[in-house]
Amino acid sequence: MATIKFGPSGLGPVKGAIENLEEYHRLGLEACEVAFTYGAYIKKDDAIEIGKAAKKLGIFLSIHASYYVNLNSKEEEKIEASKKRILKCCEIGHYLGAKRVIFHPGFYSGMESNEALGNIRDGIREMMAKVREEKWDIELCPEVMGKKNVFGSIDEVSKLVEETGCGFCIDFAHVLARYGKYEFDEVLNAFPQKRWHCHFSGIDYGEKGEKNHKRTLPKYWEKVLKFMAGLDKEIVIVCESPSPVEDSLLGKQIFERL
Numbered sequence: 001m002a003t004i005k006f007g008p009s010g011l012g013p014v015k016g017a018i019e020n021l022e023e024y025h026r027l028g029l030e031a032c033e034v035a036f037t038y039g040a041y042i043k044k045d046d047a048i049e050i051g052k053a054a055k056k057l058g059i060f061l062s063i064h065a066s067y068y069v070n071l072n073s074k075e076e077e078k079i080e081a082s083k084k085r086i087l088k089c090c091e092i093g094h095y096l097g098a099k100r101v102i103f104h105p106g107f108y109s110g111m112e113s114n115e116a117l118g119n120i121r122d123g124i125r126e127m128m129a130k131v132r133e134e135k136w137d138i139e140l141c142p143e144v145m146g147k148k149n150v151f152g153s154i155d156e157v158s159k160l161v162e163e164t165g166c167g168f169c170i171d172f173a174h175v176l177a178r179y180g181k182y183e184f185d186e187v188l189n190a191f192p193q194k195r196w197h198c199h200f201s202g203i204d205y206g207e208k209g210e211k212n213h214k215r216t217l218p219k220y221w222e223k224v225l226k227f228m229a230g231l232d233k234e235i236v237i238v239c240e241s242p243s244p245v246e247d248s249l250l251g252k253q254i255f256e257r258l
């Protein structure tokens, strides 16, 4: 049977961060993804303090990197800026004791999947070398994306993992939006690893894939958790719905009843 840590996307502002972690812990949550989506807003000293509290409370921290990332831009400066932003997350993440930095790998920029894959793979390898050099204890995790015209299919992300040894993030809401179903078998084949980092929420989608995240209804949780329950894996699920704490608790309750 799988072990699953549930927790929200969002730690909140630096000032209330430790109180928020205490609250998550009191509620029974065991994970939290710090949203550096608009920039790494925590400084080194605060990161160390917050990290200590998270460790004491048994909360697994991860980071979501900036949305302004494209490792397959046609403009070299944009690729360099993207790597810089992700590496900043790795640095602060290291001080937070976060183990994973999740990021959106990039766009096709008019290229075929293979060419985009090669460029993004090279970017990841370069960042991994820097992470090793700096001895930051953190894993780079490209995410499975929900829009069909954005790089990050199940297959593409699993190839990045194969070719670089990086981590990964399986967003099951994105999978549903991209493929029209949760594609459990394909995901299982693509990611045989013991540890999974997942995102989940309800989602609206259309022909082009993802439109927006929404509340995670029990029926969505049930489908995904029933699938996960039978797997011999250690899973972290970060809920990205508009009510991530409530929905994480709902997921945890449903999982405990399975």
Ligand SMILES: [Zn+2]
Residues within 6 Å of the ligand: 064, 102, 103, 104, 143
């Ligand atoms: Zn994401």
